[in-house]
Amino acid sequence: MLEISHLAKRFGGVVATNDVSFTVQAGSISALIGPNGAGKTTIFAQISGFHKPDSGDVRFEGRSLLGLAPEKICLLGVTRTFQIVQPFAGLNVRENIAVGAHLHRAGRRAALEHAEAIAHRVGLGPQLDKPAAALTVAGRKRLELAKALATDPKLLLLDEVMAGLNPSEIDEIIPVIRGIRQAGVTILLIEHVMRAVMNLSDHAWVLNNGSLIASGTPSQIASDPQVIEAYLGHGAAARMQAQKDMGAQHA
Structure with missing residues (x-):
């Protein structure tokens, strides 16, 4: 469904993404993970049209998205959320959601x-008339x-x-996301909550310093030495292996 090919983006002297390639299969839940500053959100911005890549291509259902405005990409069926949520504070929950609904529905009632x-699908049904600012x-x-x-x-x-x-709120939203996939929506997520990544994802890619360093199932990448080093620092993988070996000797 989504093909990322040799995607590269620089901001001045900073390499945000460096020759990144991966493919998202239709009907899947996939994860893009990595330390803070790895370039994950920059990839989302390039997919959704907010940043133009310096090189490479983004193809959705066989069509290149390069040069298309974010609203055009959204019309084609690619939608993103943002890390920093900014609801329309002067509107209630129902009206906020209706802003997105107007993309394909001209009439206010529809x-x-x-x-x-949609509110009922994500657990906001009882709060439809609540001001968004009060959430x-x-x-x-x-x-x-x-x-x-x-x-x-x-x-x-x-x-x-x-x-x-918090942990209970995470447990409550995981089945909501799973239900979205079951309804036919393909999902690519950026997430630091590894419990959620492990529970939700069919496949994951790990980004560090703008480059992909690992790919596989969540259980495969969790034990990858490069991934451990990226998250915990140089020498962490060796220390963890030494602790495992020591534990095995005393077992």
């Missing part, structure tokens, strides 16, 4: 009805998800939709 249906962090995250979902995406890019949530 947009509001669709917004209500908790967890509520705002669900609203960000609902606004994106209201555009009827084929591919949904979720940028740290679980950041700032």
Whole structure:
């Protein structure tokens, strides 16, 4: 469904993405993970048209997205959420979601009805008439998800939709995301909550310093020495292996 080919982007002397290539299969939940500053959100920005790559290509359902405006890419079926959620504070939950629904529905009534249906899907049904500004962090995250979902995406890019949530809130949103996939939406997510990545993802790619360093199932990448080094620092993989060996000797 989504093909990323040799994607590169620089900001001055900083290499944000460096020759990144991967393919997202239709119907999957995939994860793009890595330390802070690895370039993950920059890749989302290039896919969704907010940043133009210096080189490489982004193809969705066989069509290149290069040069298309974000709203055109959204019309084609690629929608993203943002790390920093910014609801329309002067509107209630229903009206916020309806903004996304208007992408394919010109009439206000149809947009509001669709917004209500989406709110129930993400667990915001009881808060439809609540001012968006009065939502908790967890509520705002669900609203960000609902606004994106209201555009009827084929591919949904979720940028740290679980950041700032406590463990019980994470447990509550995981089945919501799984249900979105079951409804036919392909999902690519950026996430630091590894429990969620392990539970949700069919496949994951690990980015560090703008380059892909590992790819595989979540269990495969969790034991990859390069991934351990990227997250925990130089020598971490060797230390962890030494602890395992020591534990095995005393068992």
